[in-house]
Amino acid sequence: MTSLDVLAMAAVLLFGVPHGGLDGAIARRSGWPKGFISWFGFNLTYVLLAASVIWIWWQWPLLGLAVFLTISGLHFGSSDIVTTKSTLAERPVYRWLPLLAHGGLVPIAIPSLQSSQVQPLFTLLVGEVGTTMLMDAVSLLFLPWLACFAVYCGYATVYPAWRKPLLNLIIVLILVFWLSPLVSFALYFCVWHSRCHTLRIWRSLKEESERRRSLIEAVIYSVTAWVAALGFYIVFQQSFTTALIQITFIGLAALTVPHMLLVDFADKLKRRHLWP
Numbered sequence: 001m002t003s004l005d006v007l008a009m010a011a012v013l014l015f016g017v018p019h020g021g022l023d024g025a026i027a028r029r030s031g032w033p034k035g036f037i038s039w040f041g042f043n044l045t046y047v048l049l050a051a052s053v054i055w056i057w058w059q060w061p062l063l064g065l066a067v068f069l070t071i072s073g074l075h076f077g078s079s080d081i082v083t084t085k086s087t088l089a090e091r092p093v094y095r096w097l098p099l100l101a102h103g104g105l106v107p108i109a110i111p112s113l114q115s116s117q118v119q120p121l122f123t124l125l126v127g128e129v130g131t132t133m134l135m136d137a138v139s140l141l142f143l144p145w146l147a148c149f150a151v152y153c154g155y156a157t158v159y160p161a162w163r164k165p166l167l168n169l170i171i172v173l174i175l176v177f178w179l180s181p182l183v184s185f186a187l188y189f190c191v192w193h194s195r196c197h198t199l200r201i202w203r204s205l206k207e208e209s210e211r212r213r214s215l216i217e218a219v220i221y222s223v224t225a226w227v228a229a230l231g232f233y234i235v236f237q238q239s240f241t242t243a244l245i246q247i248t249f250i251g252l253a254a255l256t257v258p259h260m261l262l263v264d265f266a267d268k269l270k271r272r273h274l275w276p
Contacts, residue, residue, distance in 0.1 A: 001182070001241050001244075001245075002180070004180070004183055005180055005182040005183060006244065008180075008182045008183040008185070008186035008187075009182060009186065009244050009245070009248045011186050011190050012185075012186050012189055012190065012248055012252070013225075013226065013229060013247070013248060013251075014226075015190045015194065016186070016189045016190045016193075016194045017222065017225050017226075017251070017252070017255065018194075018218060018221070018222040018225075019193070019194035019195075019197050019198045020221065020255050020259045021217060021218025021219070021220075021221040021222050022198065022201045022202070022214055022217075022218055023046070023221075023258070023259055023262055023263075024039070024042065024043075024213075024214060024217040024221075025201060025205055025210065025213075025214040025217070026201060026262055026263060027042050027262060028210075029204065030262070045258070046258045049257055049258040049261070050254035050255055050257065050258060051254070052257075053253050053254040053257050054250060054253075054254045057250050057253060057254075061125060061126040061127065061130060062126045062127075062130035062133065062134065064126075064250070064253060065122065065125050065126050065130070065134065065249070065253075066134060066137075067253075068249070068252070068253035068256065069106065069107035070107060071256060071257065071260055072106055072107065072252070072253075072256055073103040073104060073105070073106055073107040073108070074099075074103055074260070074264070075256060075259075075260045075263070075264055076102065076103060076105065076106055076188075076193055077098075077099045077100065077101075077102040077103025077104070077105075078099060078103070078264050079193055079196065079197055079263075080098075080102040080103075080165055080168065080169070080192070080193070081095070081098045081099060081102055081162075081165050082200070097148065097151060097152055097155055098152055098155075098162055098165060098166075100145070100148045101145075101148050101149045101152040101166075101169065102165065102169055104141070104145040104148070104149070105169065105172060105173070105176075105188070106185065106188070107138070108138055108141050108142055108145045109142075109145065109173065109176060110176055110181050110184065110185060111135065111138045111181075112138055112139060112142040113173075113176050113177060114176065114180070114181040114184075115135060115139075117180055117181050118135075118181050119131055119135060121181070121182070121245055122134060122135065124241075124242050124245045124246065125245065125246065125249060125250075149169075152166060153166065168192060172184065172187075172188050172192065175187055175188070197263075201214075202214075225251065225255070228251075229247045229251060232246075232247055233247065
């Protein structure tokens with residue numbers, strides 16, 4: 001990895017990961033009780049889910065990475081198009097097209113467009129055999145995703161509400177061509193996904209007491225994640241490059257599962273009045 005790649009991974013850990021620190025506020029907005037016991041139960045459930053993901057990845061690395069790419073694509077895609085509420089209300093049946101186009105960025109577009117640089121990264125995570133199998137699968141999905149993206153471009157000319165999300169996607173794709181996969185992913189994750197998610201949640205917190213509580217929680221959760229990452233590096237004593245890649249992506253996978261269940265299912269069901 002270059003020094004720029006190292007800075008990119010550091011940015012993901014320092015500035016990207018903390019966006020999940022507001023999950024406590026999302027849980028309360030979704031109907032989770034506010035007492036101490038409920039708060040403790042939420043955190044315990046969150047940690048157990050994250051630990052389960054790490055254990056599964058440790059036992060079956062290829063499965064862990066494949067599942068992470070899949071769920072991250074769904075989560076990122078859903079987050080990228082969340083601002084197009086009017087279009088979703090008018091044409092909900094067409095939501096899958098922008099979702100697939102945006103969701104394919106990380107698991108399909110980046111590995112396909114920068115395959116020579118992505119392969120060594122995947123090898124550090126799942127080994128050579130697993131990397132070959134995964135890259136073959138991604139290559140099969142690239143042309144269907146590209147066709148979906150082309151149709152999405154035409155679709156956005158008909159429905160103006162999709163033009164801004166499409167422009168964001170095009171900008172990120174240009175960065176993918178221009179920069180290394182780690183740098184382009186870090187820019188997308190920190191500047192687009194994490195920033196937009198944090199601003200949306202923060203603006204939804206109307207009470208000053210709730211904002212103060214959520215900010216304290218975000219700091220505690222972020223510091224805990226950083227300490228856990230440092231502990232992983234100290235205990236396993238791997239090379240810095242290997243440890244940084246594994247900490248970043250296995251850590252993201254572990255945090256994405258409970259984060260996605262909360263943001264993309266519980267909270268959305270609650271807001272659509274489908275959750276008690």
